[in-house]
Amino acid sequence: MSAVLLDGKVLALQALAGLKAEVERLKGLTGVIPRFVNIVIGHDAGAASYGKSQKRAAEAIGVDYQFTFLPAQVSQEELLEQINFLNHDMAVHGVMLHKPVPAGILFDAAVNAISPDKDLEGMGVVNRGRLFMGQTKVIPCTPAAAMALLAASGVDLAGRNAVIVGRSEIVGKPMAMLLLEKNATVTVCHSGTSRAGHLEDHVRAAEILVVAMGKPGFIRGEWVREGAVVIDVGINAVDGKITGDVGFEAAVQRAAFITPVPGGVGPVTAVMLMRNGIELFKQHLGQA
Ligand SMILES: NC(=O)c1ccc[n+]([C@@H]2O[C@H](COP(=O)([O-])OP(=O)(O)OC[C@H]3O[C@@H](n4cnc5c(N)ncnc54)[C@H](OP(=O)(O)O)[C@@H]3O)[C@@H](O)[C@H]2O)c1
Incomplete structure (x- = not known):
């Protein structure tokens, strides 16, 4: 058997089209343009690349997306002042702080000031607590992208044996909550x-397998259960090539659906950021 590829580029384009229509509807109703701000401290190559894909997604749906660049030497107090300023700016509907931040900046404290x-x-x-309580409003973008790809597979998650490898705050833990909300039986490794x-x-028991380890090919394709749905979140640079955490060659022979790396979860992530932003914008307008 050769798995159906869950193509993140195609899904991203479809999702952007839906968001664009929603932005146009809201603009028509209110005349207000959604505005999101990404705070970037110092120079970071990752920020440049992820920021560019976010900006492209924002432009595609008619949203104003700006960077606020702060110098690498910025103090925690100055950063909090900037966040406070954006919190009170009625023309700004969404704010994020790019990670990594320089040593000396307390990332969690700053994010919680947003x-x-x-x-x-x-x-x-607050929003992570809402996710935990099943009162989800905005969702961390990578697990949101993984869920969108699972939805695209059309596989009903209820009662499925879902295994997540990785328990980071940004991927594994919120993924567990999202899968629980869909009534999957969740194991976190x-x-x-x-x-x-x-x-x-x-891994051998997983009907739904989500891997976010950051270890290229660590999950051997031979371990993948026949007919499983495999979401490979890993992004690893190996010999100048981007590769996932799952041994793709063998996994694609066993799975029913699988995400490629690159071209799976990655392209959908920036779109999920826009979805969050539109959700916040609607809340701001009283349209949520
Ligand atoms: N596509 C996207 O948009 C996107 C977004 C974010 C991240 N990523 C990628 O996803 C990967 C994971 O990112 P992350 O931020 O979640 O990484 P992370 O914070 O480093 O977490 C890695 C997780 O993997 C677990 N792990 C490491 N070695 C393991 C092993 N031998 N066996 C079992 N579990 C093991 C760790 O367990 P412990 O907790 O026990 O240490 C940890 O929970 C990276 O490749 C990253 O680049 C992609």
């Missing part, structure tokens, strides 16, 4: 699972 009503990435404690020698067994 108003929950403008928390574009859904990474503040981490380095302790590996140390105990149980990782392969969990």
Whole structure:
């Protein structure tokens, strides 16, 4: 069997078309243009690349997306002042802080200073708490992209044995909550699972497998269950090529659906940021 590829580029284009129509509708009703701000501290190549894909997505749907660049030497107080200023700017509907930040900046404290009503990435404690409580408004973008790809597979998640490898705050943990909301039976694996020698067994049992480790090819394709849906979140540079955490060649022979890397989760992530932004914008307009 050869798996159906879950193509993130195609899904991203479809999702952008839907968001564009929604932005046009809201603009027609109110005359207001949504505006999102990405705070970037110092120079960072990752910010440049991820920021560019966000800006492209924003332009595609008619949203005003701006960067606020702060010098690498900015203090925590100056950063909080900037966030406070944006929190009170009625023309700004979404704010995010690009990671990584320089040593000396407390990232979590800064993200939690962003108003929950403008928390574009859904990474503040209020929005994460809402996710935990099943009262989701904005969702961290990478797990949101993984869920959108799972939805595109058409596979009903209810009662499925879903295994997540990785428990980071940004991917694994919110993914577990999102899968639970869809009534999947969720197992979260981490380095302790590996140390105990149980990782392969969990992967072999997974009907839905989501991998976010940051270890190229660590999950051997031969471990993938026949007919599984595989979402590979990993992005690893190996010999100048981008590769995932799952051994693709063997996995594609066993899975029913699989995301390619690159071209799977990645392209959908920036679109999910826009979806969050439109959600916040609607809330601001009283249209949510
Ligand atoms: N496509 C996208 O848009 C996108 C967005 C974000 C991240 N990513 C990619 O996704 C990957 C993961 O990112 P992240 O931020 O979640 O990484 P992270 O914070 O480093 O977390 C990695 C997770 O993998 C687990 N892990 C590491 N080695 C393991 C092992 N041998 N066995 C089992 N679990 C193991 C860790 O377990 P412990 O908790 O026990 O240490 C941890 O929970 C990276 O390649 C990153 O580039 C992609």
